[in-house]
Amino acid sequence: MRPDATTRPDDRAPIDHLVIVGNGMAAHRLVATLCSKPRPPRRITVIGEEVSAAYNRILLSPWLAGEMERGALRLPEHTPTTGNRTRIETRLGERIIDIDRDTRRITTARGATLDYDRLVLATGSRSAMPPVPGVALGGVHGFRDLGDAEILAEAARHGGRAVVIGGGLLGLEAAEGLRKRGMRVRVIQRSAHLMNRQLDATAAGLLRGELEARGLEIITDAHLSELEDNGRGRVRAVHLADGTRLAADHVVIATGIAPNVEPGRTAGLECDRAIRVDEQMTTSDPAIHALGECCQFGSSTFGLVEPIWQQAEVLAARLAGEDTPGYRDRPTATKLKISGVALYAFGPIEATPDHDVLTYHDPEQGEYRRLLLRDGRVDGAVLYGDTAMGPWLFARSQDGTHFGAARRALLLGQADTETLLDDASADAPATTSATDTIDQEAA
Missing domain, CATH: 3.50.50.60 (FAD/NAD(P)-binding domain)
Incomplete structure (x- = not known):
C-alpha cells in the first residue's frame, strides 16, 4: 500500500521514484546534481510541456540576435557517475492536469498516470501581460x-x-x-x-x-x-x-514574469504569488517540493539563475538523504547580455545619508563606476564599460571586507586596492570625504 499525504516521507530512505514537472534549467540542474550523488533516487521521470529538449534560456537573447546557432542552446544529456544506476526518463510535450496528493499520483493531458514517492514542481514562469485593451491580439x-x-x-x-x-x-x-x-x-x-x-x-x-x-x-x-x-x-x-x-x-x-503556480494551487498547496516552500524547498505537502521561478521563499520569488542554482543544490541534497543547512536568500548581481555592452550591478541603487559615494566617470572611454560604501564596506555598485572588477567587488561585499585607507583606491581598480589592503595601515579609519569623484573629462 502506498503512503498517503498524511505520512511524512523518511528523508533517510532511498527514493524509489522522483517525478519532476518541468524540463527547464532548474529541473535540468537538479537532475544533473542528483546524478553526482552517492544515493540518488532509483528512478527519475521528467515531464516537460515544451516539445524541445532542455535548453539554456540565458542564451535566447544572443540566439535571437543571430550571434549563435540553435544547437548551442541545448543542455547536455544527463550522465550518472560510476555506480549510479538511476534510470532517467524524459517525456516532452506533455502537460500534467491533476495531482492526487492522497494517492501520490499525477495525470497528464494524454491520460497517462504516474505514481511518485516525491514530486518536484519546476514549472517556471511566463511573461506577465498588462491588463490593457488589445493585449490578446495577434502579433x-x-x-x-x-x-x-x-x-x-x-x-x-x-x-x-x-x-x-x-x-x-x-x-x-x-x-x-x-x-x-x-x-x-x-x-x-x-x-x-x-x-x-x-x-x-x-x-x-x-x-x-x-x-x-x-x-x-x-x-x-x-x-x-x-x-x-x-x-x-x-x-x-x-x-x-x-x-x-x-x-x-x-x-x-x-x-515582468508571472510564476506558473497553477499546478500547485489546483493541488491545494499553500500559495501566494508562487508556491510557498521552506528552507528545504518543501511545500505544504512534505512529499512535494518546488524549485525555481514557480516557488516563493518567504517574500521572495526568483528570476535569476544564481539563487535557483543554490535551490537545486539544497533540494538535491535533501532528495539524496544528505544533511543540508537549507536555502537562504542571498544578494545577487546583474549582468546585461547585449553584445558590446558591459554592465554589472548589485546592491542598492539609491544612496542614503549613511552611504559614502565613490564615482569614476570617463565619458570618452564610456566607462563609469559608482560605489556605495557603508562603514567602510561595499554595499552596492554600478559598473558600466569596464566591468572586470565587478565579481571581485561583489565577493568583497559578501565577505564584509573593510577597506579602511584603501577606500579611495577602489575607484582606480582591483590591483591598486589589493596592494593597499595588504598594508597593515589599511585597517586605519578612512580620512577622505564622504563623496569622492574621479571625472576623467574634467581631469
Missing part, C-alpha cells in the same frame, strides 16, 4: 521561452516595426535582438530611465546613448494605454497614455 508576444524566441525570429525575417514594452533586462535584450535581425524597434519604458531597478541615472544614460547610436528608439516616462486592432485581429499600433500613437507590426511585452 503581441512575450519573450520567455524558445517558442517565443522562434516566433520573434521568424517575425523579424520579414522586417517591419516592433515595439517592446519594458526597458529592463529582458526588454532590452529582446529589442537589440530584433534590431540586429533587421526590424525598426522602439522601446517603451515607464520610468525615467532604463533598467531603473539596477542602474542609477548616469549609467542608464550611457546605456541609452549606446543603444540609440545602434538604432534603437527609446521612449521613457511612457505609459501603455492600449493596443490597436487592425480590424482583422492583429495589432497595428501602440497607444500611450499621453496620446502618442506608434505604428507596430509586432509588440513584445517584457514588463
